[in-house]
Amino acid sequence: MKSTKRLFTLSLVLFLAFFLVACSNGDKDESSKGDKSSGKDITLNFWTFGATGYEELIKEYEKEHPNVKVKFKTSENADHHDSLFTAMSAGTGAPDIAMIEVDQLDRFKQAQDRFVNLFEYGAEDIQDRYQDWAWNTGQSVEGDFMFGLPTDIGPKALYYRTDVFEEAGLPTDPDEVSTLIDSPEALKDAAIAVKEKTGKPFVDSMEMAYRAYLDAAPETHLNPEGELIADKEGSLVKKAYDFAVELNAEGLVGNYEMWTPEWANAVNNGDFAVELGPGWLKGWMEGNAPDASGLFRVATLPSEFSANWGGSFLTVPAETDHPEEAYKFIEWLTSPENQLESFKSHGLFPSAPEVYEMDEFKTNEDEFFGGQVTSVVFGEAANDITEAVYKGEKYVSVNNEILTALTNVQEGADPDKEWDEAIQRAEDLVSR
Known part of the structure; x- marks a missing residue:
C-alpha cells in the first residue's frame, strides 16, 4: 500500500514538472512573437x-x-x-x-x-x-x-576661403568671422566687400543662396495636410527666393552647380568665397579639393540660417x-x-x-582646415537647431520647380514672372 502511494506521489510530481515546463515553453514562444528568428541563424x-x-x-x-x-x-x-x-x-x-x-x-x-x-x-x-x-x-x-x-x-556652417577673405580685407579667424557675419545683412555686406576687392562671387550658386533661408524653415512648400503654402503670406520659401534674387542682382552669386566638374574646380581653385554647407560636406572637400588644403576654415552661420541639410x-x-x-x-x-x-x-x-x-x-583636428577642430563648430550648429522641418511627400518635385525659376532668373528672366509660373507648376503637381 505504501509502495502504491509512493508511486502515485512520484507520478504526480513528474506530471506537474512536465506541465510547468510546457507552460514555461509556451510563455517563451509567446514572448518571442514578432521575432521569428529567435535563436536561429x-x-x-x-x-x-x-x-x-x-x-x-x-x-x-x-x-x-x-x-x-x-x-x-x-x-x-x-x-x-x-x-x-x-x-x-x-x-x-x-x-x-x-x-x-x-x-x-x-x-x-x-x-x-x-x-x-x-x-x-x-x-x-x-x-x-x-x-x-x-x-x-x-x-x-x-x-x-x-x-x-x-x-x-547635416548642421550647416559657413565654409570660407581664408585667402579670399584676406584679399577682401576681412578677418580670417573663425571666431572673428562668426562675430562679423552675424546676420543676413552682415553676410551681404561681406559679400559686397569680396566682390569689390577680388571680383569674385561670394556664394557659389543661386541654389545655395536660396537654401540659406529655406533650410531653416519649419515648414517649406507644403503643410501636413498636403496644401501648398510656399506662396502664402509670410512664406519663408518666398523670402529665400527673394534673398537669392537680391544677391544675384548685385553680382554676389556664382554660377557653379553643386557636384559638377566646374563646381569642383571652383572649390579647388578658390573661385568663390564661401559655401553655406553641412557638416558632411567637409569629407568631400578633403578628398576632392587637394589644392584648397589649409585654405578653408569654418565659422557659425547667423541664427536666421541655423539649419540642417541632409x-x-x-x-x-x-x-x-x-x-x-x-x-x-x-x-x-x-x-x-x-x-x-x-x-x-x-x-x-x-x-x-x-x-x-x-x-x-x-580634439579631432582637420589638416585640410588648417588644423581647426571643425567638429566643435558643427556641434554648436546642431545644438542651435530647435525645430524639425516638415517637407511633405512632394517636397523634391515642388522644390525643383523653384530651382528652375532661379536658374531662369540667373539667365536674365523676370523674377516675379518666374516665381508665379513656378507656383503654378507646383500647384499642378500637388493637385495630381
Missing part, C-alpha cells in the same frame, strides 16, 4: 546609399552576434530610393533594414503600414540619445509612430521576418560610440549630442 538585408563606412561596423556586429549575418547593399541616392519605393509599393522585395534620406522621408511616411513601428521594439527608451529635432523628424506627425532612428545629420534614418520595412533583430541592429549601429566611428571614418556627422562631448570628437 538569420540574414538581415540592409540597403543604404552613398559612402557610409558601415561595412566595418557590420563585421564587428557579426562577431558579437554569430547567429546574425548582415547582407549590405549600397547604391546611388536616386536609384536606392526609387528601388525601395518600388519594392515597398509592390509589397515584395523590400529589405529588412532601409536607410532613407531626410528629404525623401515624408514621401515614404505616406505608406505607414509598410513600416515597422519602432516604438513597439523599445525605441522610446533611447530617445534621449538623439537631437530632439532629429528624433521628431523620424516620427509621424501625431508622434505615435516611429519610422526610423536618426543616423547622421542626414538619414534607418527604418525597418514591414515585410521583414526579423523585426526584433533588425531593430537591435539599428539601435546598436546608431549608438553614440558607433556614430563616433562613422564620423571618424567617413565624416557622418552624429545625431547623438553625447558624441560632441567625447575627447576624440573635441
Whole structure:
C-alpha cells in the first residue's frame, strides 16, 4: 500500500514538472512573437546609399552576434530610393533594414503600414540619445509612430576661403568671422566687400543662396495636410527666393552647380568665397579639393540660417521576418560610440549630442582646415537647431520647380514672372 502511494506521489510530481515546463515553453514562444528568428541563424538585408563606412561596423556586429549575418547593399541616392519605393509599393522585395534620406522621408511616411513601428521594439527608451529635432523628424506627425532612428545629420556652417577673405580685407579667424557675419545683412555686406576687392562671387550658386533661408524653415512648400503654402503670406520659401534674387542682382552669386566638374574646380581653385554647407560636406572637400588644403576654415552661420541639410534614418520595412533583430541592429549601429566611428571614418556627422562631448570628437583636428577642430563648430550648429522641418511627400518635385525659376532668373528672366509660373507648376503637381 505504501509502495502504491509512493508511486502515485512520484507520478504526480513528474506530471506537474512536465506541465510547468510546457507552460514555461509556451510563455517563451509567446514572448518571442514578432521575432521569428529567435535563436536561429538569420540574414538581415540592409540597403543604404552613398559612402557610409558601415561595412566595418557590420563585421564587428557579426562577431558579437554569430547567429546574425548582415547582407549590405549600397547604391546611388536616386536609384536606392526609387528601388525601395518600388519594392515597398509592390509589397515584395523590400529589405529588412532601409536607410532613407531626410528629404525623401515624408514621401515614404505616406505608406505607414509598410513600416515597422519602432516604438513597439523599445525605441522610446533611447530617445534621449538623439537631437530632439532629429528624433521628431523620424516620427509621424501625431508622434505615435516611429519610422526610423536618426543616423547622421547635416548642421550647416559657413565654409570660407581664408585667402579670399584676406584679399577682401576681412578677418580670417573663425571666431572673428562668426562675430562679423552675424546676420543676413552682415553676410551681404561681406559679400559686397569680396566682390569689390577680388571680383569674385561670394556664394557659389543661386541654389545655395536660396537654401540659406529655406533650410531653416519649419515648414517649406507644403503643410501636413498636403496644401501648398510656399506662396502664402509670410512664406519663408518666398523670402529665400527673394534673398537669392537680391544677391544675384548685385553680382554676389556664382554660377557653379553643386557636384559638377566646374563646381569642383571652383572649390579647388578658390573661385568663390564661401559655401553655406553641412557638416558632411567637409569629407568631400578633403578628398576632392587637394589644392584648397589649409585654405578653408569654418565659422557659425547667423541664427536666421541655423539649419540642417541632409542626414538619414534607418527604418525597418514591414515585410521583414526579423523585426526584433533588425531593430537591435539599428539601435546598436546608431549608438553614440558607433556614430563616433562613422564620423571618424567617413565624416557622418552624429545625431547623438553625447558624441560632441567625447575627447576624440573635441580634439579631432582637420589638416585640410588648417588644423581647426571643425567638429566643435558643427556641434554648436546642431545644438542651435530647435525645430524639425516638415517637407511633405512632394517636397523634391515642388522644390525643383523653384530651382528652375532661379536658374531662369540667373539667365536674365523676370523674377516675379518666374516665381508665379513656378507656383503654378507646383500647384499642378500637388493637385495630381
